[in-house]
Amino acid sequence: MLSIAEENYIKRLVYLSLENGAGDGVGTNELATGLQVKPSTANDMLKKLRQKELIDYEKYGKIHLTELGTKIGMEIIRKHRLWETFLYEKLEFTWDEVHEVAEQLEHIQSEKLVEKLDKFLGFPKFDPHGDPIPNQAGEMQLLAKKMLAAVNVGEQCKMVAVKDNSAVFLNYVVELGLGINNQIEVLSKQDFDDSMEIRINGKTNRVSKKFAQNIYVIAD
Amino acid sequence: MLSIAEENYIKRLVYLSLENGAGDGVGTNELATGLQVKPSTANDMLKKLRQKELIDYEKYGKIHLTELGTKIGMEIIRKHRLWETFLYEKLEFTWDEVHEVAEQLEHIQSEKLVEKLDKFLGFPKFDPHGDPIPNQAGEMQLLAKKMLAAVNVGEQCKMVAVKDNSAVFLNYVVELGLGINNQIEVLSKQDFDDSMEIRINGKTNRVSKKFAQNIYVIAD
DNA sequence: TAATAAAGTTAGTTTAATCTAACTTTTAAT
DNA sequence: ATTAAAAGTTAGATTAAACTAACTTTATTA
Numbered sequence: 001m002l003s004i005a006e007e008n009y010i011k012r013l014v015y016l017s018l019e020n021g022a023g024d025g026v027g028t029n030e031l032a033t034g035l036q037v038k039p040s041t042a043n044d045m046l047k048k049l050r051q052k053e054l055i056d057y058e059k060y061g062k063i064h065l066t067e068l069g070t071k072i073g074m075e076i077i078r079k080h081r082l083w084e085t086f087l088y089e090k091l092e093f094t095w096d097e098v099h100e101v102a103e104q105l106e107h108i109q110s111e112k113l114v115e116k117l118d119k120f121l122g123f124p125k126f127d128p129h130g131d132p133i134p135n136q137a138g139e140m141q142l143l144a145k146k147m148l149a150a151v152n153v154g155e156q157c158k159m160v161a162v163k164d165n166s167a168v169f170l171n172y173v174v175e176l177g178l179g180i181n182n183q184i185e186v187l188s189k190q191d192f193d194d195s196m197e198i199r200i201n202g203k204t205n206r207v208s209k210k211f212a213q214n215i216y217v218i219a220d
Numbered sequence: 221m222l223s224i225a226e227e228n229y230i231k232r233l234v235y236l237s238l239e240n241g242a243g244d245g246v247g248t249n250e251l252a253t254g255l256q257v258k259p260s261t262a263n264d265m266l267k268k269l270r271q272k273e274l275i276d277y278e279k280y281g282k283i284h285l286t287e288l289g290t291k292i293g294m295e296i297i298r299k300h301r302l303w304e305t306f307l308y309e310k311l312e313f314t315w316d317e318v319h320e321v322a323e324q325l326e327h328i329q330s331e332k333l334v335e336k337l338d339k340f341l342g343f344p345k346f347d348p349h350g351d352p353i354p355n356q357a358g359e360m361q362l363l364a365k366k367m368l369a370a371v372n373v374g375e376q377c378k379m380v381a382v383k384d385n386s387a388v389f390l391n392y393v394v395e396l397g398l399g400i401n402n403q404i405e406v407l408s409k410q411d412f413d414d415s416m417e418i419r420i421n422g423k424t425n426r427v428s429k430k431f432a433q434n435i436y437v438i439a440d
Numbered sequence: 441t442a443a444t445a446a447a448g449t450t451a452g453t454t455t456a457a458t459c460t461a462a463c464t465t466t467t468a469a470t
Numbered sequence: 471a472t473t474a475a476a477a478g479t480t481a482g483a484t485t486a487a488a489c490t491a492a493c494t495t496t497a498t499t500a
Contacts (some may be wrong), residue, residue: 003458028478041458041480048456060465060478101330110321116311202228225487263449263490268486280448280495389469 004107005078009045010054011106013065014073025062030217074138075114080106081127081134084115088128089121095128096170116199130180130216146219148184149194149212156185157217164214173215176205183220224327225437227296228255229265231326233285234293243280294358295334300326300349301354302337308348309341315348316385348378350400350436369414369432373404377437378403384434393435396425401438 002010012034016026032042046063049055054069065073083105087093093101115136118124125141126132132140151157159182162173178184178200187197187204194209222230232254236246252262266283269275274289285293288303304327307313313321338344345361346352354360363380371377379402382393398404398420407417407424414429 003456027434029476037457038459039478040460040480044457071394087333091333091340092337093332097332101328101333104328104330105325108321108324110324112313112317113307113321116307116313223486249446257487258489259448260450260490264487 001109002072005045007050007072009042009049009066010069010073011065011076011080013055014070017065023064025057025064027062031063061178071138074134074140076106078134078136078138079108079114081131082114082121082124084127084129085121085124085133086117087150089124090122094170095174096165098128098169099165126160126180128180129165130159145216147213148186148198148215148217149209151184151186151217153186153189153196156183156220158183158220159215159217161216162214163216169214172211176207177201177203178215184215184217221329224295225265226269227292227327229262229269230289230293231296231300233275233283234290234297237285243284245277245284247282251283271404291358293358294354296326296360297360298354298356299328299334301351302334302341302344304347304349305341305344305353306337315382315390318348322427334340346380350438363438365436365438366411366436367433368404368406368418368437369416369429371437373406373409373416376403376405376440378440379435379437381436382434383436389434392431396427397423398435399419404435404437436439 009031012031013040016030016034017024020026028042028046029039031046031174032039035042046055046057049069050057053066054072055063056066057063075089080102087098087101088095118136124133132142134140145160147163148157148159159178159180161180162170164170173179182200185199187199189196194212195206196209196212197204197206199205229251232251233246236250236254237244240246248262248266249259251266252259266275266277269289270277273286274292275283276286277283279352284344298308300322303322304318307318307321308315336417344353346363350365352360353361365380367383367417368377368379379400381399382389384390393399402420405419407419414432415426417424417426418434419425
């Protein structure tokens with residue numbers, strides 16, 4: 001069984017592998033930064049994880065998760081997202097509060113707990129941030145998510161997730177009356193600063209480029 | 221903030237203090253045995269906990285929790301029993317499965333989580349084992365749980381827990397129409413074999429001494 | 441009450457996860 | 471193509487929580 005520290009390294013590796021795309025692999029410094037540890041610390045842990053056959057890499061080379069490592073990582077993400085859903089749906093936590101507590105809950109070891117929780121929540125497919133929840137086999141729906149900034153004038157879309165999970169950003173989102181699965185229509189764009197006018201539930205707002213680059217949508 | 225190890229020592233000290241009664245204090249070996257560590261390990265931790273003013277003791281003397289130590293201990297027990305209740309009531313865990321998982325969940329740090337969970341469960345006063353759940357202030361109903369076998373003829377009581385968790389026993393309990401919080405009236409006792417006649421929901425049954433020694437009740 | 445057992449303590453070691461500082465390899469830029 | 475910067479590694483130190491072995495104090499009992 002893995003320690004909490006080991007689980008955190010594996011989880012971060014899954015996220016970074018997805019971000020970097022395809023078989024690009026992950027770097028030591030990148031990983032260390034993401035975990036807020038020094039590269040030397042990450043390096044030590046990487047040796048241990050390779051020993052346990054959860055990752056694969058050569059000295060000075062990129063890190064890749066093995067099949068086993070990926071499976072374990074997906075389980076942790078599954079737990080994280082199920083707990084986020086629980087906190088949001090059942091305990092009235094807000095969007096920005098769920099993450100921190102889920103970071104702790106994701107390390108609880110009990111297969112039965114995860115499956116019962118999943119059932120209790122009605123087998124949700126997405127968490128409150130709109131991110132897909134992996135199933136028991138570690139598979140998850142990849143929805144063709146894109147940035148709001150990439151939507152053309154006159155088109156409609158549906159918000160599915162946010163990129164930035166900070167409290168300041170999420171508060172702003174809520175203030176705009178925007179939530180998961182809400183429709184957004186792009187009314188106009190300014191070439192000068194890439195700000196855009198959008199309509200949410202009949203209400204029109206102007207949002208910045210930075211904002212539009214932190215909202216994930218799907219075509220609608 | 222306390223580490224999981226520190227929390228486990230404090231929790232065990234609360235239980236042992238209650239068991240030993242009044243101001244008797246707890247011994248190092250007793251504590252070490254309860255936590256499945258060596259006395260020397262416990263001794264080191266005790267120094268740290270004294271440093272943090274959670275306990276009070278002199279070299280070679282008995283250990284007493286301070287007011288702060290007791291408060292923290294009761295919070296951990298509160299969390300443990302709320303989680304047990306959650307697992308039992310909401311996730312269909314059985315009586316004997318809840319403890320192990322609650323041992324992990326009790327260490328999650330989030331005041332909001334505890335209070336929201338309490339509310340979600342409808343502010344329960346007892347956990348699935350019939351043990352009282354401390355309130356936010358750390359106070360709990362001290363119910364003098366006793367064996368059904370110890371109830372006098374003519375008295376009424378309420379079942380709060382079972383001692384034996386075996387399937388054969390639990391099946392028998394169910395067959396008798398007995399469940400948690402059910403009233404039981406002791407109608408008569410046979411001095412010969414200590415069997416007793418009891419009334420459950422208007423139905424009268426004769427049960428053995430062995431049975432009566434495996435049902436916990438409180439006066440009613 | 442003296443001897444022995446039980447309880448408690450100390451000193452020194454181990455392991456996991458972190459750090460700093462110094463070093464090596466790879467990558468990028470002039 | 472050299473060299474400087476970035477990325478990655480190694481060595482040695484630290485802290486928390488555990489251990490063993492040896493020791494001291496307190497309690498028991500013959």
